[in-house]
Amino acid sequence: MDKLDLYLLFIIQTFKRPRKKNFLFAILTGKRTGQAVTDSHLHQVENQFGLVPFLKEEIFEKRLLDLEKKGYIRIDESGVLLLKEQSETSYFKSPDWKGFSMQDLPHHFFNHLLLAVQVVSNKHHKKSQYLPIVRNKEAQLWVKRWFSKWQNDSHLAEKLFLELTKWLDSSSVLYKDVYVARFSGGDRVGETALQICERLQISIWDGYFEWLRGLHVLHLKSNEFPLLQELMISKVALLTKSGFATYDLFQKGHSFEQIVKIRQLKKSTIEDHFVEIQATFQELAVPFRPNEEVLLKLKEKSFLSLKEMKEFMPDLSYFELRLAAVSGVEL
Incomplete structure (x- = not known):
């Protein structure tokens, strides 16, 4: 078993629940989809995000099948689930890794x-x-x-x-x-x-x-x-092309609502951009980011989903909760 197998197993075991193959592939290769960005931070796997940006999908699929044959994982309609842990995956717990903030x-x-x-x-x-x-x-x-x-x-x-x-x-x-x-x-x-x-x-x-x-x-x-x-x-180079366009407008002083109008995109798309921007520049105060008191209360708890966060703080929108999840506030 080489370190690519160990990396796959580490990511799979970190999410605890079964996850779809396309989601896991996005995490491994650093595709900044809204779900991948939010969930990687919720499950504290952002430091291992996107360590193999050039991994080919056919290699990924073959490795999963090999791991399933060896009894390490199960693949079914619910997704991919870990069956057997490997102690060597601790290699990826090292503080040396800063995947999301570095990627390529x-x-x-x-x-x-x-x-x-x-x-x-x-x-x-x-x-x-x-x-x-x-x-x-x-x-x-x-x-x-x-x-x-x-x-x-x-x-x-x-x-x-x-x-x-x-x-x-x-x-x-x-x-x-x-x-x-x-x-x-x-x-x-x-x-x-x-x-x-x-x-x-x-x-x-x-x-x-x-x-x-x-x-x-x-x-x-x-x-x-x-x-x-x-x-x-x-780090600006890490932003997706569309995310950078939103970031550029924000840096020029445009409000969230103005950016939606200027870019002529759905509000949810611009929200995705700001979640990506917040995750990349955690010191930046983006629109709708909850205040420090709220962020600290959320950081005191452990959540596996936005639904759990919403139950804990029902007054916050899902956009605000996503921003909180990637904010990086330290206790």
């Missing part, structure tokens, strides 16, 4: 890092003709802008090396090679993730999750790495 930010960062290392290394080796290790044009433009700021700094290579060493020598990194062996520059061409995992004799998914965990920790401690921090992108 580490993936973008690592593409930037691969390019930055290549550019800085080739400059050091006075190599001006080469193919970018990452083909993505947006990533190339990002690093080009970054390098234009630093290209006249004669100590750039040393600064980058020192920050990378500080990070890679930390206890949060189990396998340095899942990062370092990917780097290209000078006459060196980096290995693929599969090649590295085969050499380390670990499964590709075990290697992937260790790679991701180290990047999550790096993002959490980004203030300690000012040069690497410049290669990280803003």
